[in-house]
Amino acid sequence: MWSLAERLPIADFHLHRCPPGLKRRLHLLVSTLPDGQPLAVPVLVARGRRPGPTLLATGAVHGDEYEGVIAIQDLFDELNTEEMAGSFVGVPVLNGPAFAAATREGAWDHLNLARVFPGSPDGGPSQRLAHAFQAHLLPIADLYADLHAGGNAYAIQELAGYMLRPDAVGERQRAAAVAFGLDLVWGTSPLPGRTLSAAADRNVPAIYIELRGEGRARPADVARARWGLSNLLALLGVLQGDYPREARLLIEDDSAGSGHLQLDHPSPSSGLFVPAVELWQPVAAGQPLGSVRHPDGTTLAVVRAARSGRVLLVRTQPRVFAGDTVAFVLAVPAEAGM
Ligand SMILES: [Zn+2]
Incomplete structure (x- = not known):
């Protein structure tokens, strides 16, 4: 039903390289890494028998x-292209260098993609990946x-997020985040440098999803994400079927920097982080989120909640370095559902 992975320069990628009703696995060449290995992006294209929009x-x-x-x-x-009116284009691993290293950032430039x-087409691997993705893959997306x-290093309460904007694209983003089907939907102020900001520049409706983490991929979490993607295909009309139209908890916060998870509650010291809270637990301002210990057992610091709310993100990797976030507290009422 599909070919073996075909290699081509990313600038030569067009949806019509995959005929209607077929699936293709492609390796799109972006550049060459400093060690001479190709910097390539694997792309999975499932093109429906009938024409229609594209989910990227x-x-x-x-x-x-x-x-x-x-x-x-x-x-x-699992997709059956005979039943599809439109396309699914999946990039399982956009950041190959970081995936190869099993770390958040790639080892060549240690930049956060x-x-x-x-x-930039002339920068290091992360710069080139970003440039190639926004120039050659983002434009094909309807969503x-x-x-x-x-x-x-972290566990996070799963959510669908989007950047707030007061226009039809913003409405589309909210509807898509809800349609993905997770309990928590979170609209926040725009932040630069993201895949979502690149999409915003091109007026492509875009959402991000946060799944549990802890360096794992629990089968239930994977299944929920797969279901969420199929809901987006239903929202677009690529697949027949219904999709969620209401979230259990929808929060919109247009204050500056809302949605930036990695700045909250930085650890004042390197050491061993021992959490005192669990994910999504209600906390009061001033309540200990955890402590940082010296290897000899001395408590170096107690990190207290800066505000009341629920624990959206908590560090689960015990070794912590000064400045690392240990938790993010989302300001929601303790009685909020879920
Ligand atoms: Zn991430």
């Missing part, structure tokens, strides 16, 4: 976030979903 999905923008990778692969395997968009997770 990416995984592993951060190399230690695995749930979305497997969900994209599984969905691609989710901070360098729109990138784009970027699948993230807590990664090796």
Whole structure:
């Protein structure tokens, strides 16, 4: 039903390289890494028998976030192109260098790919990946979903997020985040350098997904992400079927920097982080989130909640370095559902 992976320069990629009703696995060549190996992006194209819109999905923008990778692969395997009116284009691993290293950032430049968009064709590997993705893959999308997770060091309450904007694209983003089907939907103020900001520049409706993390890919979490992607295909009309139209908890926060998870509650010291809270637990301002210990057992610091709310993100990798976020507290009422 599909060819073996075909290699071609990313600038030569067009949806029509995959005939209607077929699936293709492609390796799109972006550049050459400093060691001479190709910098390539694997792309899975499932083109429906009938014409229609295109859903673009990416995984592993951060190399230690695995749930979305497997969900994209599984969905691609399961799609029946005879039933599709439109296309699914999945990029299971966008950040190959980071995935190879099993770390958040790639080892060549140690840049966070989710901070360098729109990138540059002349920069290091992360800059080139960002540039190639926004120039050659984003434009084919009618809707784009970027699948993230807590990664090796964190657990996060799963959510669908989007950047607030007061126009039809903003409405579309909210509807797509709800349609993905997770309990928590979170609209926040725009942040630069992201895949979502590159999509915004091109007026491509875009959402991001956060899945559990802890360096794992639990089968239930993968299945929920795969289901969410198929809901997006239903929202677009690529697949027949219904999709969620209401979230259990929808929060919109247009304050500056809302949605930036990696700045909250930085550890004042390197050491061993011992959490005192669990994911999604209600906490009061001032309540200990955890402590940082010296190897000899001395408590170096107690990190207290800066505000009341629920624990959206908590560090699960015990070794912590000064400045690392240990938790993010989302300001929601303790009685909020879920
Ligand atoms: Zn991520």
